[in-house]
Amino acid sequence: MVLSTPVLGVIILVYLMVIFYLGWLGYKKTKQTEDYMVAGRQIHPYILALSYGATFISTSAIIGFGGAAGALGMGLLWLAFMNIFVGIFIAFVFFGSRTRRMGLNLNAVTFPELIGRRFQSRFIQGFSGALIGIFMPLYAGIVLIGGARFLESTLNINYDVAVLILTVIVAAYVITGGLIAVMYTDALQGTLMFIGMIFLLVFTYIKMGGVVAAHSALTAMNDLVPDSLVAGGHMGWTSMPAFGSPIWWTLISTLVLGVGIGVVAQPQLAVRFMTVKNDTALNRAVLVGGPFILMMTGVAFTVGALSNAYFYETLGQISVVVAGGNTDLIMPEFINSAMPETFVVLFMLTLLAAAMSTLSSQFHTMGTSIGHDFYREFIKKGELGQTINITKAAIAFTILASVVLAYILPISIIARATAIFFGLCAAAFLPMYSGALFWKRMTKEGAIASLLVGTFSSLFWLAFVHRSEAVPLGISKAIFGVDTILTGTWTVVDPILVATPLAFAVAIIVSLMTKPTPQEHLDTCFKK
Amino acid sequence: MLGIDDPQIWLAYILCFISAIGCIIYGALKWNDDSDDGEAE
Numbered sequence: 001m002v003l004s005t006p007v008l009g010v011i012i013l014v015y016l017m018v019i020f021y022l023g024w025l026g027y028k029k030t031k032q033t034e035d036y037m038v039a040g041r042q043i044h045p046y047i048l049a050l051s052y053g054a055t056f057i058s059t060s061a062i063i064g065f066g067g068a069a070g071a072l073g074m075g076l077l078w079l080a081f082m083n084i085f086v087g088i089f090i091a092f093v094f095f096g097s098r099t100r101r102m103g104l105n106l107n108a109v110t111f112p113e114l115i116g117r118r119f120q121s122r123f124i125q126g127f128s129g130a131l132i133g134i135f136m137p138l139y140a141g142i143v144l145i146g147g148a149r150f151l152e153s154t155l156n157i158n159y160d161v162a163v164l165i166l167t168v169i170v171a172a173y174v175i176t177g178g179l180i181a182v183m184y185t186d187a188l189q190g191t192l193m194f195i196g197m198i199f200l201l202v203f204t205y206i207k208m209g210g211v212v213a214a215h216s217a218l219t220a221m222n223d224l225v226p227d228s229l230v231a232g233g234h235m236g237w238t239s240m241p242a243f244g245s246p247i248w249w250t251l252i253s254t255l256v257l258g259v260g261i262g263v264v265a266q267p268q269l270a271v272r273f274m275t276v277k278n279d280t281a282l283n284r285a286v287l288v289g290g291p292f293i294l295m296m297t298g299v300a301f302t303v304g305a306l307s308n309a310y311f312y313e314t315l316g317q318i319s320v321v322v323a324g325g326n327t328d329l330i331m332p333e334f335i336n337s338a339m340p341e342t343f344v345v346l347f348m349l350t351l352l353a354a355a356m357s358t359l360s361s362q363f364h365t366m367g368t369s370i371g372h373d374f375y376r377e378f379i380k381k382g383e384l385g386q387t388i389n390i391t392k393a394a395i396a397f398t399i400l401a402s403v404v405l406a407y408i409l410p411i412s413i414i415a416r417a418t419a420i421f422f423g424l425c426a427a428a429f430l431p432m433y434s435g436a437l438f439w440k441r442m443t444k445e446g447a448i449a450s451l452l453v454g455t456f457s458s459l460f461w462l463a464f465v466h467r468s469e470a471v472p473l474g475i476s477k478a479i480f481g482v483d484t485i486l487t488g489t490w491t492v493v494d495p496i497l498v499a500t501p502l503a504f505a506v507a508i509i510v511s512l513m514t515k516p517t518p519q520e521h522l523d524t525c526f527k528k
Numbered sequence: 529m530l531g532i533d534d535p536q537i538w539l540a541y542i543l544c545f546i547s548a549i550g551c552i553i554y555g556a557l558k559w560n561d562d563s564d565d566g567e568a569e
Contacts, residue, residue, distance in 0.1 A: 074532070077540035084547040089554070215531030239534040283558035290551020298544045 008345050009155065015192075015349060016169065019185050019356070023173025026181025036178035036388055037109035037368060043183055043275040049288035050190030051183040051357075052272050056087060056263065057193065057296040058358035059146035059351050060418055065297065067327035068255070069304030070319040070334075071229070073237035074218075075251050076305075080297040082260025088289040091264050096273040096282045098437040103274035105527050111267035111365075112373040114274070115429070118436040118525055119444040119517075124451060126378025131428060131455060132267055132369035133398060139421040140362040140402040147355030148406075150348065163403060170356055171399050174363045175392045179275065182360045189353035194295055196350030201299040203339055204306055217309040224308075224318055237305045246492045253494035254419050254468075262422030262496060265429035268365040300331070307334040362402075367395030416468055419494070423462075427454035427499035431507040439511075440522050446511030454503030461495035468492075 030036050043051075069076040099114065108114040112132070116125025144163060151162035173181045208214035215238060222236035233245020241247040263269065276282060307319045307330055314337070315322060323329035335347055371391030376382065431450040435442035462469045464476045464485045471483050484491045532538040 074537045074541070077537065077544055081540055081543045081547060084544060084551065089547065089551055093554070212531040217531075219531055219533055236534075238532040238537050240536040280558070280561065283561065284555055286551045287555020287559075290548040290555075294544055294548035298548075302541075 008348060011345065011349060012155070012352070015352070018188060019169070019173065022184040022188060023177045023181040026173065026177025026179075026184055029180050030178045033387060034109060035180060036391070037372065038103070038271065039179040039183055039275040041104065041275060041277055043272075043281070045276065045281040045284035046288055047183055047187040048272060048276055048281060049285035049292065050194075051186035051361075052269060052285070053088075053289055053292040053296065054186045054190035054193060054354070054357035055268055055272075055361040056083075056266075056293070056358075057354060058143045058418075059150070059355040060142055061297060062197075062300045062351065062354055063146065063331045064328055064418070065255075066300035066304035067323070067330040069301040070307050070323075070330035071327045072234070072241070072247060072251060073239065074301065074305045075240045076255060076301040077298065078252075078256045079260050080294070080301050082256055083263070083297045084290050084293045086260055087263045088286060088293055091269070092273075092282050092286045092289065095264060095270070095433075095437060097279045099270060099273040100276060100279065100282065101528070102437065102525055105525055108274065110368045110373055111270045111429075112369060113377065114270075115432055115436050115447070116373070116377065119432070119442075119447045120521065121444050121448060122378050122381065124432070124444075124447055125373050127451060128267075128429065129369040129373025129378065131424075133366055133374060133394070135421055135424055136268075136362055136366045136369070137398055137402040137405050138417045140359060140366065140398075141405040142417045143355055143358045143362065144402055145406050147352065147359065150351050150355065163406065166355070166359070167399055167403055170359050170363060171396065174360050174367075175395050179271075179364055182364050183272075183275065185360060186357045189357040190292065192353040193350050193357075194292060196347050197295045197299045199343055199346065200303055200335070200339070201295070203343060204303045204310075207338055208306060208309060214306050214309060217313070218306055221308060221312060221318070224312065226318070226320070237308055244489075249489065249492040249494075250468075253492070253497050254423075258419050258423045258426070258494045258496045261430070261500075262426040265425045265433050266422070267369070267425070267429070268361040270433070271365065303334070304331060307331070307338075310334065310338055363395050363399055366398035366402075367391050370394035370398060420462065420469065423494060423496040423499070424455070424458050426496050427458040427503050429454070430500060431503045435507055435511070440526070441511055441516060442507065443511045443514045443517055445514040446507045446509075449510040450503040450507035453506045454499055457502050458495045458499035461498050465490055466493070466495055 029040070034040055065076065065079070102118060103114050106114065106117040108117050112125045112128035115128060116122060144166065147166045148159060148162040151157060151166060152159045173185060205211055205214055208217065219236065219238045222239065225234045225236060229247070233242040233247040235242055241251060273282065311317055311319050311322045319330045319334070320327065323333050335344060339347070368391055371394035372387055375390050375394070376387050428451055431454060432442070432447040435447060463473055464470055467484055470476050476485060477483055529538045530541060532541065
């Protein structure tokens with residue numbers, strides 16, 4: 001993506017000035033801990049919806065997953081459907097309202113704190129905080145790389161300088177302005193993303209002669225799938241892969257289920273339900289959130305797949321070939337060659353906004369997890385004092401960790417970090433989070449057991465069985481002398497499909513075997 | 529349908545739109561519904 005015009009520079013400068021203004025607004029409005037942590041529980045529904053959506057969708061969702069659709073085809077639309085139905089509707093309507101109310105009843109200001117207080121366990125809060133603090137930098141690292149690569153190529157600056165600039169800008173408004181600044185800037189960034197993606201969809205269909213014509217052209221290319229992909233089960237870009245084939249398993253278990261369900265238990269998203277004052281705000285946010293996500297992942301996956309038809313028509317090659325085998329380059333290549341130049345500028349801004357909005361929430365969540373959940377509540381046993389300062393220091397520290405990780409991790413692991421983090425969250429947090437909200441019989445012991453089993457079984461599967469991570473990590477090779485300790489289909493089954501059901505089962509069994517939570521405490525938790 | 533042969537794909541394509549429209553309808557119907565609401569204050 002080489003585009004270096006003064007116009008782009010000016011536009012980015014104006015954009016950054018507005019971001020700084022919103023960050024300053026957040027700083028002015030932040031007076032107490034609750035403002036810094038949960039935006040004073042007074043956020044407008046429109047801002048909630050866009051902030052949730054913009055945090056949810058990072059550059060990698062558009063570029064990385066759009067590119068994956070370029071290679072694997074429109075089967076990824078099942079993930080787009082999950083993103084809307086589970087990620088917005090189920091999340092807001094079922095999880096959102098209960099999370100909001102319980103957060104208020106228990107005076108919780110972070111996701112680990114909500115669960116920890118529901119089960120009256122500082123261990124749960126501390127362990128969850130530490131888990132987020134340790135593994136979220138992986139996820140933040142790749143978002144950072146995406147954003148920095150964008151700055152590098154569009155402004156023609158050194159990559160290291162780009163990482164530094166991006167980090168400093170985002171850190172500045174997150175550290176000073178807290179969640180209010182994060183959500184205000186998210187809303188602006190979300191709006192830019194929405195506009196950019198609408199243009200992308202409309203231009204693409206116009207360019208290819210309409211909806212049906214575009215799809216038909218792609219369907220007609222079924223016999224052009226490379227042999228290596230056909231062997232893996234690929235049956236064309238408008239067909240699902242062969243049932244049970246390795247590509248089918250990757251598509252369904254890692255992408256559709258892993259990312260599609262994992263989103264419900266994302267701490268940086270769940271905390272947002274506690275930022276509004278009533279359920280009406282959550283319901284209104286659904287109206288904005290559904291179409292927003294449709295325009296993000298729905299458009300990215302459709303356009304990614306359709307790029308094959310465009311490149312075949314213009315260059316006689318399929319997208320993966322045009323992108324030199326790197327699926328991450330499919331979307332940039334398509335946009336650069338198929339879209340008008342003014343749009344390319346707009347889309348650059350869309351991508352920068354997508355990276356910054358996800359990064360800011362990650363920084364905020366990592367900082368509060370370490371500063372508030374782990375340090376203050378677990379180590380200091382809730383002792384009041386320098387919480388905000390420690391949180392700010394923790395934000396700075398975890399940002400540093402993300403930057404370092406962005407440099408040292410092998411590229412093959414980095415590319416999978418989103419799925420790893422989403423899967424880990426699902427296994428570790430989803431059973432106790434859903435139990436906390438929907439099952440009064442769930443006990444502290446059941447929650448702790450599911451947290452530990454979910455975390456460690458997920459990590460075990462990643463390191464020893466699931467080929468995509470186990471091979472590059474090399475831990476299994478070092479200990480047992482084999483790439484993976486199981487063989488065959490198991491090696492393509494995502495950890496989420498193994499660890500999450502296991503953690504759910506453990507949660508239920510242990511809860512039923514232990515003493516119920518006192519009614520008095522439940523009454524406080526579930527108070528209307 | 530829609531130039532796509534595999535029902536598993538066009539179903540997903542249509543479901544994306546239906547679910548997004550469903551979100552709009554849900555939000556609109558509940559726009560002023562505060563029946564089960566507890567205010568923060």
